[in-house]
Amino acid sequence: MSDKPEKLITDDGLRLDGRRADEIRPMKIEVGVLSRADGSCYLEWGKNKILVGVFGPREAHPRRSQRADNAVIRYRYNMASFSVEDRARPGPSRRSIEISKVSREAFEPVIMTELFPKTAIDIFVEVLQADAGTRTAAINASSIALADAGIPMKGLITSCAFGKVDGQIVLDLNKEEDNYGEADFPVAMTQDGDITLLQMDGHLTPEEIKKGLELVKKGCKEILEIQRAVLRKKFETPVEEPEEETEEAEIEAVEAEPSLEYAPEAAVVEEIIEEAGEFEEELSQETVEACAVDEEASECEKLEEIIKEAEAEVIEAEAIEEVIETEIEEEAEEEALEAETEFEAAFEASYEEFAESVVTGKLCPEKTVSEKAELEPEIEEFAEEKPEIEEKPEIEEKPEIEEKPEIEEKPEIEAKPEIEEKPEIEEEAGIEKAASEEAFESKPEIEPEAESREKAVEAEEVPVEEECKGPWKVVKDPSESGSRGENYE
Numbered sequence: 001m002s003d004k005p006e007k008l009i010t011d012d013g014l015r016l017d018g019r020r021a022d023e024i025r026p027m028k029i030e031v032g033v034l035s036r037a038d039g040s041c042y043l044e045w046g047k048n049k050i051l052v053g054v055f056g057p058r059e060a061h062p063r064r065s066q067r068a069d070n071a072v073i074r075y076r077y078n079m080a081s082f083s084v085e086d087r088a089r090p091g092p093s094r095r096s097i098e099i100s101k102v103s104r105e106a107f108e109p110v111i112m113t114e115l116f117p118k119t120a121i122d123i124f125v126e127v128l129q130a131d132a133g134t135r136t137a138a139i140n141a142s143s144i145a146l147a148d149a150g151i152p153m154k155g156l157i158t159s160c161a162f163g164k165v166d167g168q169i170v171l172d173l174n175k176e177e178d179n180y181g182e183a184d185f186p187v188a189m190t191q192d193g194d195i196t197l198l199q200m201d202g203h204l205t206p207e208e209i210k211k212g213l214e215l216v217k218k219g220c221k222e223i224l225e226i227q228r229a230v231l232r233k234k235f236e237t238p239v240e241e242p243e244e245e246t247e248e249a250e251i252e253a254v255e256a257e258p259s260l261e262y263a264p265e266a267a268v269v270e271e272i273i274e275e276a277g278e279f280e281e282e283l284s285q286e287t288v289e290a291c292a293v294d295e296e297a298s299e300c301e302k303l304e305e306i307i308k309e310a311e312a313e314v315i316e317a318e319a320i321e322e323v324i325e326t327e328i329e330e331e332a333e334e335e336a337l338e339a340e341t342e343f344e345a346a347f348e349a350s351y352e353e354f355a356e357s358v359v360t361g362k363l364c365p366e367k368t369v370s371e372k373a374e375l376e377p378e379i380e381e382f383a384e385e386k387p388e389i390e391e392k393p394e395i396e397e398k399p400e401i402e403e404k405p406e407i408e409e410k411p412e413i414e415a416k417p418e419i420e421e422k423p424e425i426e427e428e429a430g431i432e433k434a435a436s437e438e439a440f441e442s443k444p445e446i447e448p449e450a451e452s453r454e455k456a457v458e459a460e461e462v463p464v465e466e467e468c469k470g471p472w473k474v475v476k477d478p479s480e481s482g483s484r485g486e487n488y489e
Contacts, residue, residue: 004180008165024172024219029230031148039149043141047131052141053124054149060120070113072120075104079127099135106188106197112152132178136161136186159188160219162212171215187216
Protein backbone atom coordinates (compact mmCIF):
# COMPACT_ATOMS: atom_id res chain seq x y z
CA MET A 1 0.00 0.00 0.00
CA SER A 2 1.38 3.39 -0.97
CA ASP A 3 2.06 6.10 1.55
CA LYS A 4 -0.47 8.85 2.15
CA PRO A 5 0.01 11.82 -0.17
CA GLU A 6 0.42 15.30 1.24
CA LYS A 7 -2.80 16.58 -0.40
CA LEU A 8 -5.66 14.63 -1.88
CA ILE A 9 -7.13 17.79 -3.41
CA THR A 10 -4.89 20.45 -4.90
CA ASP A 11 -5.26 24.19 -4.52
CA ASP A 12 -6.90 24.32 -7.94
CA GLY A 13 -9.68 22.03 -6.68
CA LEU A 14 -8.46 19.04 -8.66
CA ARG A 15 -8.14 15.54 -7.25
CA LEU A 16 -5.20 13.18 -7.74
CA ASP A 17 -6.72 11.68 -10.91
CA GLY A 18 -7.52 15.11 -12.37
CA ARG A 19 -11.28 15.10 -11.63
CA ARG A 20 -13.39 17.79 -10.09
CA ALA A 21 -15.35 17.16 -6.90
CA ASP A 22 -18.61 16.45 -8.79
CA GLU A 23 -17.20 14.18 -11.53
CA ILE A 24 -17.30 10.38 -11.74
CA ARG A 25 -14.59 8.10 -13.08
CA PRO A 26 -14.79 6.92 -16.73
CA MET A 27 -16.99 3.86 -17.20
CA LYS A 28 -16.89 1.09 -19.80
CA ILE A 29 -19.63 -1.55 -20.09
CA GLU A 30 -19.99 -4.71 -22.23
CA VAL A 31 -23.15 -6.83 -22.31
CA GLY A 32 -23.51 -10.56 -22.98
CA VAL A 33 -19.90 -11.61 -22.32
CA LEU A 34 -20.81 -15.04 -20.82
CA SER A 35 -22.41 -17.52 -23.22
CA ARG A 36 -23.71 -19.96 -20.59
CA ALA A 37 -25.35 -17.33 -18.39
CA ASP A 38 -28.87 -16.03 -19.00
CA GLY A 39 -27.50 -12.49 -18.67
CA SER A 40 -24.02 -11.10 -18.11
CA CYS A 41 -22.07 -7.86 -17.92
CA TYR A 42 -18.45 -6.74 -17.74
CA LEU A 43 -17.85 -3.29 -16.22
CA GLU A 44 -14.74 -1.16 -15.87
CA TRP A 45 -15.12 1.87 -13.60
CA GLY A 46 -11.84 3.59 -13.04
CA LYS A 47 -9.50 0.71 -12.22
CA ASN A 48 -12.34 -1.51 -10.99
CA LYS A 49 -13.04 -4.56 -13.14
CA ILE A 50 -16.28 -6.41 -12.36
CA LEU A 51 -17.80 -9.51 -14.00
CA VAL A 52 -21.45 -10.42 -13.31
CA GLY A 53 -23.50 -13.45 -14.39
CA VAL A 54 -27.25 -13.91 -13.87
CA PHE A 55 -28.94 -17.33 -13.91
CA GLY A 56 -32.69 -17.80 -13.74
CA PRO A 57 -35.47 -17.77 -13.00
CA ARG A 58 -34.94 -21.46 -12.33
CA GLU A 59 -36.22 -24.01 -9.82
CA ALA A 60 -34.91 -23.28 -6.34
CA HIS A 61 -32.83 -25.98 -4.65
CA PRO A 62 -33.08 -27.17 -1.95
CA ARG A 63 -36.86 -27.14 -2.06
CA ARG A 64 -37.16 -25.87 1.49
CA SER A 65 -35.77 -22.55 0.23
CA GLN A 66 -38.69 -22.10 -2.20
CA ARG A 67 -41.40 -19.50 -1.68
CA ALA A 68 -44.92 -20.21 -2.83
CA ASP A 69 -45.75 -16.61 -3.74
CA ASN A 70 -42.53 -15.20 -5.25
CA ALA A 71 -39.01 -15.92 -6.39
CA VAL A 72 -35.93 -15.97 -4.19
CA ILE A 73 -33.10 -13.53 -5.05
CA ARG A 74 -29.64 -14.87 -4.26
CA TYR A 75 -26.74 -12.41 -4.54
CA ARG A 76 -23.14 -13.60 -4.19
CA TYR A 77 -20.33 -11.03 -4.01
CA ASN A 78 -16.78 -12.37 -4.15
CA MET A 79 -13.37 -10.78 -4.50
CA ALA A 80 -10.72 -12.75 -6.36
CA SER A 81 -7.57 -13.42 -4.38
CA PHE A 82 -5.55 -11.42 -6.94
CA SER A 83 -7.92 -8.43 -7.04
CA VAL A 84 -6.02 -6.43 -4.39
CA GLU A 85 -2.35 -5.68 -3.70
CA ASP A 86 -2.15 -8.04 -0.75
CA ARG A 87 -3.47 -11.51 -1.60
CA ALA A 88 -7.05 -11.82 -0.41
CA ARG A 89 -8.13 -14.97 1.37
CA PRO A 90 -10.39 -16.99 -0.96
CA GLY A 91 -13.90 -17.83 0.08
CA PRO A 92 -16.63 -15.89 1.84
CA SER A 93 -15.72 -13.41 4.54
CA ARG A 94 -17.65 -11.15 6.88
CA ARG A 95 -17.27 -8.25 4.42
CA SER A 96 -18.41 -10.24 1.37
CA ILE A 97 -21.43 -11.64 3.24
CA GLU A 98 -22.43 -8.14 4.35
CA ILE A 99 -22.09 -6.68 0.84
CA SER A 100 -24.07 -9.60 -0.63
CA LYS A 101 -26.91 -8.99 1.82
CA VAL A 102 -27.25 -5.22 1.29
CA SER A 103 -26.92 -5.58 -2.50
CA ARG A 104 -29.65 -8.22 -2.62
CA GLU A 105 -31.94 -5.97 -0.59
CA ALA A 106 -31.21 -3.13 -3.04
CA PHE A 107 -32.71 -5.16 -5.93
CA GLU A 108 -35.72 -6.62 -4.13
CA PRO A 109 -37.96 -3.50 -4.60
CA VAL A 110 -37.53 -3.45 -8.40
CA ILE A 111 -37.46 -7.13 -9.45
CA MET A 112 -40.97 -8.53 -10.08
CA THR A 113 -40.47 -11.70 -8.08
CA GLU A 114 -44.22 -12.35 -7.82
CA LEU A 115 -44.21 -13.47 -11.47
CA PHE A 116 -41.96 -16.47 -10.76
CA PRO A 117 -43.06 -18.38 -7.63
CA LYS A 118 -41.00 -21.31 -6.34
CA THR A 119 -37.97 -20.18 -8.34
CA ALA A 120 -34.58 -18.60 -7.69
CA ILE A 121 -32.71 -15.76 -9.42
CA ASP A 122 -28.97 -16.10 -8.88
CA ILE A 123 -26.62 -13.12 -9.29
CA PHE A 124 -22.91 -13.96 -9.18
CA VAL A 125 -20.46 -11.04 -8.86
CA GLU A 126 -16.73 -11.55 -9.26
CA VAL A 127 -14.36 -8.65 -8.56
CA LEU A 128 -11.34 -9.16 -10.80
CA GLN A 129 -9.61 -5.92 -9.83
CA ALA A 130 -10.49 -3.63 -6.93
CA ASP A 131 -9.96 0.13 -6.78
CA ALA A 132 -12.49 1.50 -4.24
CA GLY A 133 -16.27 1.48 -4.75
CA THR A 134 -16.52 -2.20 -5.72
CA ARG A 135 -19.99 -2.64 -4.21
CA THR A 136 -21.42 0.30 -6.16
CA ALA A 137 -19.74 -0.91 -9.35
CA ALA A 138 -21.11 -4.43 -8.77
CA ILE A 139 -24.66 -3.08 -8.34
CA ASN A 140 -24.44 -1.12 -11.62
CA ALA A 141 -23.14 -4.18 -13.47
CA SER A 142 -25.77 -6.46 -11.88
CA SER A 143 -28.57 -4.15 -13.00
CA ILE A 144 -27.44 -4.43 -16.62
CA ALA A 145 -26.98 -8.22 -16.36
CA LEU A 146 -30.55 -8.60 -15.03
CA ALA A 147 -31.88 -6.57 -17.95
CA ASP A 148 -29.80 -8.70 -20.33
CA ALA A 149 -31.36 -11.86 -18.84
CA GLY A 150 -34.85 -10.51 -19.50
CA ILE A 151 -35.85 -10.40 -15.83
CA PRO A 152 -38.92 -8.13 -15.47
CA MET A 153 -38.01 -5.07 -13.42
CA LYS A 154 -39.72 -1.81 -12.54
CA GLY A 155 -36.56 0.05 -13.53
CA LEU A 156 -32.77 0.00 -13.48
CA ILE A 157 -30.75 0.39 -10.28
CA THR A 158 -27.84 2.85 -10.24
CA SER A 159 -25.30 3.23 -7.47
CA CYS A 160 -22.61 5.74 -6.56
CA ALA A 161 -20.79 6.92 -3.43
CA PHE A 162 -19.66 10.23 -2.03
CA GLY A 163 -17.19 10.96 0.72
CA LYS A 164 -15.24 13.59 2.60
CA VAL A 165 -11.66 14.29 1.59
CA ASP A 166 -9.56 17.11 3.03
CA GLY A 167 -12.70 18.64 4.47
CA GLN A 168 -14.52 18.67 1.10
CA ILE A 169 -17.42 16.54 -0.19
CA VAL A 170 -16.43 14.66 -3.34
CA LEU A 171 -18.21 12.18 -5.63
CA ASP A 172 -17.04 8.68 -6.55
CA LEU A 173 -14.02 8.05 -4.33
CA ASN A 174 -10.88 6.48 -5.78
CA LYS A 175 -8.48 4.19 -3.93
CA GLU A 176 -6.39 6.90 -2.18
CA GLU A 177 -9.47 8.88 -1.17
CA ASP A 178 -11.13 5.74 0.19
CA ASN A 179 -8.05 4.72 2.21
CA TYR A 180 -7.09 8.14 3.58
CA GLY A 181 -10.40 10.03 3.42
CA GLU A 182 -12.59 11.02 6.32
CA ALA A 183 -15.87 9.35 5.29
CA ASP A 184 -17.43 7.01 2.70
CA PHE A 185 -21.16 7.06 1.89
CA PRO A 186 -22.38 4.50 -0.76
CA VAL A 187 -25.92 4.98 -2.11
CA ALA A 188 -28.13 3.01 -4.57
CA MET A 189 -31.37 4.31 -6.04
CA THR A 190 -33.98 3.58 -8.68
CA GLN A 191 -34.40 5.61 -11.84
CA ASP A 192 -37.25 7.43 -10.08
CA GLY A 193 -34.92 8.57 -7.27
CA ASP A 194 -36.07 6.11 -4.57
CA ILE A 195 -33.12 5.06 -2.36
CA THR A 196 -32.68 1.27 -1.95
CA LEU A 197 -29.20 1.21 -0.35
CA LEU A 198 -27.69 3.62 2.18
CA GLN A 199 -24.51 3.05 4.17
CA MET A 200 -21.97 5.28 5.91
CA ASP A 201 -18.45 4.85 7.20
CA GLY A 202 -17.02 7.88 9.00
CA HIS A 203 -18.34 11.11 10.43
CA LEU A 204 -20.53 13.58 8.49
CA THR A 205 -22.77 16.45 9.49
CA PRO A 206 -26.40 16.68 8.27
CA GLU A 207 -25.42 19.55 5.94
CA GLU A 208 -22.60 17.47 4.46
CA ILE A 209 -24.94 14.49 3.96
CA LYS A 210 -27.47 16.71 2.19
CA LYS A 211 -24.79 18.11 -0.11
CA GLY A 212 -23.42 14.64 -0.78
CA LEU A 213 -26.86 13.25 -1.71
CA GLU A 214 -27.27 16.00 -4.30
CA LEU A 215 -23.95 14.98 -5.84
CA VAL A 216 -25.01 11.30 -5.79
CA LYS A 217 -28.25 12.09 -7.64
CA LYS A 218 -26.23 13.84 -10.34
CA GLY A 219 -23.80 10.94 -10.61
CA CYS A 220 -26.60 8.31 -10.74
CA LYS A 221 -28.28 10.19 -13.61
CA GLU A 222 -25.04 10.04 -15.61
CA ILE A 223 -24.66 6.33 -14.89
CA LEU A 224 -28.30 5.70 -15.88
CA GLU A 225 -27.72 7.32 -19.27
CA ILE A 226 -24.68 5.09 -19.82
CA GLN A 227 -26.69 1.97 -18.87
CA ARG A 228 -29.54 2.88 -21.20
CA ALA A 229 -27.18 3.58 -24.08
CA VAL A 230 -25.50 0.18 -23.68
CA LEU A 231 -28.80 -1.72 -23.53
CA ARG A 232 -30.26 0.28 -26.40
CA LYS A 233 -27.24 -0.53 -28.53
CA LYS A 234 -27.74 -4.27 -28.01
CA PHE A 235 -31.53 -4.59 -28.19
CA GLU A 236 -32.48 -1.76 -30.52
CA THR A 237 -33.77 -3.04 -33.87
CA PRO A 238 -32.34 -1.45 -37.04
CA VAL A 239 -34.59 1.22 -38.47
CA GLU A 240 -33.43 0.85 -42.05
CA GLU A 241 -35.10 -1.89 -44.02
CA PRO A 242 -33.69 -1.91 -47.55
CA GLU A 243 -36.24 -4.34 -49.00
CA GLU A 244 -39.21 -2.23 -47.98
CA GLU A 245 -37.50 0.95 -49.12
CA THR A 246 -36.88 -0.43 -52.60
CA GLU A 247 -40.50 -1.50 -52.91
CA GLU A 248 -41.71 1.95 -51.84
CA ALA A 249 -39.32 3.60 -54.28
CA GLU A 250 -40.66 1.46 -57.13
CA ILE A 251 -44.25 2.38 -56.23
CA GLU A 252 -43.39 6.07 -56.11
CA ALA A 253 -41.66 5.84 -59.49
CA VAL A 254 -44.73 4.22 -61.04
CA GLU A 255 -47.03 6.87 -59.56
CA ALA A 256 -44.77 9.72 -60.67
CA GLU A 257 -44.38 8.37 -64.22
CA PRO A 258 -46.23 10.81 -66.50
CA SER A 259 -48.58 9.73 -69.20
CA LEU A 260 -47.65 9.91 -72.88
CA GLU A 261 -49.80 12.99 -73.30
CA TYR A 262 -47.51 15.02 -71.06
CA ALA A 263 -44.23 13.53 -72.23
CA PRO A 264 -42.95 16.78 -73.83
CA GLU A 265 -43.53 18.80 -70.65
CA ALA A 266 -41.75 16.13 -68.60
CA ALA A 267 -38.80 16.22 -70.95
CA VAL A 268 -38.59 19.99 -70.51
CA VAL A 269 -38.51 19.60 -66.75
CA GLU A 270 -35.72 17.04 -66.97
CA GLU A 271 -33.70 19.36 -69.21
CA ILE A 272 -34.04 22.20 -66.71
CA ILE A 273 -32.87 19.98 -63.88
CA GLU A 274 -29.89 18.82 -65.94
CA GLU A 275 -28.99 22.41 -66.74
CA ALA A 276 -29.10 23.28 -63.07
CA GLY A 277 -26.67 20.44 -62.48
CA GLU A 278 -24.40 21.84 -65.18
CA PHE A 279 -24.40 25.17 -63.35
CA GLU A 280 -23.20 23.44 -60.26
CA GLU A 281 -20.39 21.82 -62.20
CA GLU A 282 -19.28 25.23 -63.52
CA LEU A 283 -18.79 26.43 -59.95
CA SER A 284 -15.20 25.44 -59.30
CA GLN A 285 -13.65 25.26 -55.93
CA GLU A 286 -11.32 28.12 -56.79
CA THR A 287 -14.24 30.43 -57.57
CA VAL A 288 -15.92 29.65 -54.26
CA GLU A 289 -12.70 30.22 -52.32
CA ALA A 290 -12.06 33.53 -54.12
CA CYS A 291 -15.53 34.79 -53.25
CA ALA A 292 -15.06 33.78 -49.65
CA VAL A 293 -11.88 35.82 -49.40
CA ASP A 294 -13.04 38.87 -51.37
CA GLU A 295 -16.77 39.49 -51.88
CA GLU A 296 -16.05 42.18 -54.54
CA ALA A 297 -14.01 39.89 -56.79
CA SER A 298 -14.99 39.46 -60.45
CA GLU A 299 -15.72 35.78 -59.87
CA CYS A 300 -18.45 36.72 -57.39
CA GLU A 301 -20.51 38.48 -60.02
CA LYS A 302 -20.38 35.43 -62.24
CA LEU A 303 -21.26 33.24 -59.31
CA GLU A 304 -24.27 35.35 -58.39
CA GLU A 305 -25.54 35.30 -61.98
CA ILE A 306 -25.22 31.52 -62.18
CA ILE A 307 -27.03 31.08 -58.90
CA LYS A 308 -29.88 33.43 -59.89
CA GLU A 309 -30.37 31.70 -63.24
CA ALA A 310 -30.35 28.30 -61.61
CA GLU A 311 -32.87 29.38 -58.97
CA ALA A 312 -35.21 30.89 -61.57
CA GLU A 313 -35.11 27.79 -63.73
CA VAL A 314 -35.63 25.50 -60.78
CA ILE A 315 -38.66 27.53 -59.67
CA GLU A 316 -40.07 27.40 -63.20
CA ALA A 317 -39.50 23.65 -63.37
CA GLU A 318 -41.27 23.14 -60.06
CA ALA A 319 -44.25 25.20 -61.28
CA ILE A 320 -44.49 23.16 -64.47
CA GLU A 321 -44.26 19.95 -62.51
CA GLU A 322 -47.11 21.06 -60.23
CA VAL A 323 -49.28 21.88 -63.23
CA ILE A 324 -48.60 18.48 -64.77
CA GLU A 325 -49.43 16.70 -61.54
CA THR A 326 -52.71 18.59 -61.12
CA GLU A 327 -53.76 17.83 -64.68
CA ILE A 328 -52.94 14.13 -64.27
CA GLU A 329 -54.96 13.99 -61.06
CA GLU A 330 -57.96 15.72 -62.70
CA GLU A 331 -57.91 13.31 -65.63
CA ALA A 332 -57.75 10.34 -63.31
CA GLU A 333 -60.74 11.64 -61.34
CA GLU A 334 -62.74 12.18 -64.52
CA GLU A 335 -62.00 8.65 -65.74
CA ALA A 336 -63.06 7.23 -62.41
CA LEU A 337 -66.35 9.17 -62.50
CA GLU A 338 -67.08 7.99 -66.04
CA ALA A 339 -66.45 4.37 -65.14
CA GLU A 340 -68.67 4.71 -62.09
CA THR A 341 -71.54 6.23 -64.08
CA GLU A 342 -71.30 3.50 -66.75
CA PHE A 343 -71.41 0.80 -64.09
CA GLU A 344 -74.43 2.38 -62.41
CA ALA A 345 -76.30 2.65 -65.72
CA ALA A 346 -75.62 -0.99 -66.59
CA PHE A 347 -76.68 -2.09 -63.17
CA GLU A 348 -79.94 -0.11 -63.31
CA ALA A 349 -80.81 -1.58 -66.71
CA SER A 350 -80.21 -5.14 -65.59
CA TYR A 351 -82.20 -4.54 -62.42
CA GLU A 352 -85.20 -3.17 -64.38
CA GLU A 353 -85.24 -6.26 -66.64
CA PHE A 354 -85.18 -8.55 -63.62
CA ALA A 355 -87.99 -6.61 -61.92
CA GLU A 356 -90.23 -6.83 -65.02
CA SER A 357 -89.71 -10.60 -65.23
CA VAL A 358 -90.65 -11.00 -61.55
CA VAL A 359 -93.83 -8.88 -61.92
CA THR A 360 -95.00 -10.65 -65.09
CA GLY A 361 -94.03 -14.09 -63.82
CA LYS A 362 -91.82 -14.67 -66.81
CA LEU A 363 -88.53 -15.51 -65.25
CA CYS A 364 -87.76 -17.66 -68.31
CA PRO A 365 -89.06 -15.74 -71.36
CA GLU A 366 -87.75 -18.35 -73.79
CA LYS A 367 -90.38 -20.89 -72.55
CA THR A 368 -93.62 -20.96 -74.51
CA VAL A 369 -97.14 -21.43 -73.19
CA SER A 370 -97.44 -24.79 -74.93
CA GLU A 371 -94.38 -26.16 -73.16
CA LYS A 372 -95.81 -25.06 -69.81
CA ALA A 373 -99.11 -26.82 -70.61
CA GLU A 374 -97.23 -30.03 -71.40
CA LEU A 375 -95.42 -29.87 -68.09
CA GLU A 376 -98.52 -29.27 -65.98
CA PRO A 377 -100.08 -32.78 -66.45
CA GLU A 378 -96.80 -34.43 -65.59
CA ILE A 379 -96.60 -32.38 -62.43
CA GLU A 380 -100.16 -33.32 -61.49
CA GLU A 381 -99.49 -37.01 -62.07
CA PHE A 382 -96.39 -36.85 -59.93
CA ALA A 383 -98.33 -35.10 -57.19
CA GLU A 384 -101.17 -37.69 -57.33
CA GLU A 385 -98.81 -40.65 -57.17
CA LYS A 386 -97.25 -39.55 -53.93
CA PRO A 387 -100.29 -40.34 -51.68
CA GLU A 388 -100.07 -44.05 -52.63
CA ILE A 389 -96.90 -44.25 -50.60
CA GLU A 390 -99.03 -43.73 -47.49
CA GLU A 391 -99.91 -47.46 -47.48
CA LYS A 392 -97.22 -47.92 -44.87
CA PRO A 393 -99.85 -48.11 -42.07
CA GLU A 394 -100.47 -51.73 -43.14
CA ILE A 395 -97.24 -52.59 -41.39
CA GLU A 396 -99.10 -52.02 -38.14
CA GLU A 397 -99.96 -55.76 -38.13
CA LYS A 398 -96.85 -56.22 -35.99
CA PRO A 399 -98.94 -56.21 -32.79
CA GLU A 400 -99.67 -59.90 -33.47
CA ILE A 401 -96.19 -60.59 -32.18
CA GLU A 402 -97.48 -59.68 -28.74
CA GLU A 403 -98.11 -63.40 -28.09
CA LYS A 404 -95.03 -63.32 -25.91
CA PRO A 405 -97.15 -62.96 -22.76
CA GLU A 406 -97.62 -66.74 -22.89
CA ILE A 407 -94.11 -66.95 -21.49
CA GLU A 408 -95.53 -65.59 -18.25
CA GLU A 409 -96.10 -69.19 -17.16
CA LYS A 410 -92.91 -68.82 -15.14
CA PRO A 411 -94.85 -68.07 -11.97
CA GLU A 412 -95.33 -71.83 -11.66
CA ILE A 413 -91.74 -71.91 -10.45
CA GLU A 414 -93.02 -70.28 -7.29
CA ALA A 415 -93.46 -73.73 -5.90
CA LYS A 416 -90.11 -73.25 -4.19
CA PRO A 417 -91.79 -72.52 -0.86
CA GLU A 418 -91.93 -76.29 -0.38
CA ILE A 419 -88.24 -76.02 0.51
CA GLU A 420 -89.32 -74.27 3.68
CA GLU A 421 -88.95 -77.58 5.43
CA LYS A 422 -85.71 -76.12 6.76
CA PRO A 423 -87.33 -75.34 10.10
CA GLU A 424 -86.71 -78.96 10.97
CA ILE A 425 -83.04 -78.18 10.71
CA GLU A 426 -83.56 -75.35 13.10
CA GLU A 427 -85.02 -77.79 15.55
CA GLU A 428 -81.93 -79.93 15.25
CA ALA A 429 -79.80 -76.86 15.73
CA GLY A 430 -81.75 -75.98 18.80
CA ILE A 431 -81.18 -79.46 20.18
CA GLU A 432 -77.46 -79.21 19.49
CA LYS A 433 -77.28 -75.80 21.15
CA ALA A 434 -79.06 -77.10 24.22
CA ALA A 435 -76.73 -80.04 24.43
CA SER A 436 -73.68 -77.84 24.15
CA GLU A 437 -75.05 -75.47 26.76
CA GLU A 438 -75.65 -78.37 29.12
CA ALA A 439 -72.14 -79.59 28.52
CA PHE A 440 -70.74 -76.17 29.12
CA GLU A 441 -72.71 -75.78 32.30
CA SER A 442 -71.49 -79.12 33.56
CA LYS A 443 -67.86 -78.00 33.33
CA PRO A 444 -67.92 -76.00 36.55
CA GLU A 445 -68.27 -79.28 38.38
CA ILE A 446 -64.70 -80.07 37.40
CA GLU A 447 -63.37 -76.89 38.89
CA PRO A 448 -63.93 -77.88 42.52
CA GLU A 449 -61.96 -81.05 41.91
CA ALA A 450 -59.00 -79.03 40.56
CA GLU A 451 -59.16 -76.69 43.50
CA SER A 452 -59.16 -79.56 45.97
CA ARG A 453 -56.12 -81.09 44.27
CA GLU A 454 -54.20 -77.79 44.45
CA LYS A 455 -55.05 -77.47 48.14
CA ALA A 456 -53.86 -80.99 48.79
CA VAL A 457 -50.55 -80.26 47.04
CA GLU A 458 -50.08 -77.14 49.16
CA ALA A 459 -50.85 -79.10 52.30
CA GLU A 460 -48.25 -81.69 51.34
CA GLU A 461 -45.60 -79.01 50.66
CA VAL A 462 -45.98 -77.23 54.01
CA PRO A 463 -44.87 -80.15 56.14
CA VAL A 464 -41.71 -80.47 54.04
CA GLU A 465 -40.57 -77.10 55.31
CA GLU A 466 -41.27 -78.15 58.92
CA GLU A 467 -39.32 -81.40 58.50
CA CYS A 468 -36.18 -79.46 57.61
CA LYS A 469 -33.81 -79.55 60.62
CA GLY A 470 -30.53 -77.76 60.92
CA PRO A 471 -29.06 -74.32 61.37
CA TRP A 472 -30.09 -73.16 57.87
CA LYS A 473 -33.53 -72.52 56.39
CA VAL A 474 -33.92 -73.54 52.74
CA VAL A 475 -35.86 -71.10 50.56
CA LYS A 476 -37.67 -72.40 47.54
CA ASP A 477 -37.28 -69.23 45.41
CA PRO A 478 -34.04 -67.29 45.87
CA SER A 479 -35.70 -64.10 44.62
CA GLU A 480 -37.90 -63.97 47.70
CA SER A 481 -34.95 -63.13 49.96
CA GLY A 482 -31.71 -61.19 49.75
CA SER A 483 -29.48 -64.35 49.89
CA ARG A 484 -29.64 -68.01 49.04
CA GLY A 485 -30.16 -68.88 52.69
CA GLU A 486 -30.73 -67.25 56.06
CA ASN A 487 -29.22 -68.16 59.36
CA TYR A 488 -31.86 -69.95 61.34
CA GLU A 489 -30.58 -68.34 64.52
